[in-house]
Amino acid sequence: MADYAGAEAAIKARLVANWPTTRITYQNETPAHPWPPIDGDGLLVPWVNLEIECFGSRIVGQGMPGNRVYRYDGLISVHVFTPIDSGADGGKAMAVAVGEIFRRKKFYDTEPGICVRTEDPYPAGGNSKSDDGAWFGTTMTCAFVYWHRG
Numbered sequence: 001m002a003d004y005a006g007a008e009a010a011i012k013a014r015l016v017a018n019w020p021t022t023r024i025t026y027q028n029e030t031p032a033h034p035w036p037p038i039d040g041d042g043l044l045v046p047w048v049n050l051e052i053e054c055f056g057s058r059i060v061g062q063g064m065p066g067n068r069v070y071r072y073d074g075l076i077s078v079h080v081f082t083p084i085d086s087g088a089d090g091g092k093a094m095a096v097a098v099g100e101i102f103r104r105k106k107f108y109d110t111e112p113g114i115c116v117r118t119e120d121p122y123p124a125g126g127n128s129k130s131d132d133g134a135w136f137g138t139t140m141t142c143a144f145v146y147w148h149r150g
Helices: 004-018 089-102
Strands: 023-026 047-060 069-083 115-118 135-149
Touching (some): 004 023, 004 089, 089 135
Antiparallel strands (some): 115 135
16 A cells, blocks of 8 residues: 555655666665765766655545545755866756656556655755765755545
């Protein structure tokens, strides 16, 4: 049966299936080796980190138990990290491209009344240097709603 955890897994799977450009890291998971990501010459290469946040849920409409509609509101953030001194354009272009993966999509809809719907993504301005001084971050954010009937 579909649930919110499955909705988050579907968001992750959508990114993995559609983003072959760089390595992807996830919340509370140790990145695969080698870390940090490097090319054949030992130079740092861009990577992205997926973050999913739920801001709450509520019942919308009327219904008997088992047939109520719940709405979970959340935000998908994909943080694009590029090496320091490589300029901001590459990170911004990647943030825009990863946003298109989620622009106004409907997925995780295997059961009637249950799905994830995304809205329009936007690339936020570049952040400052990372704590270790090696990375410059640009973030793509996209609001989503997980609709659940239960």
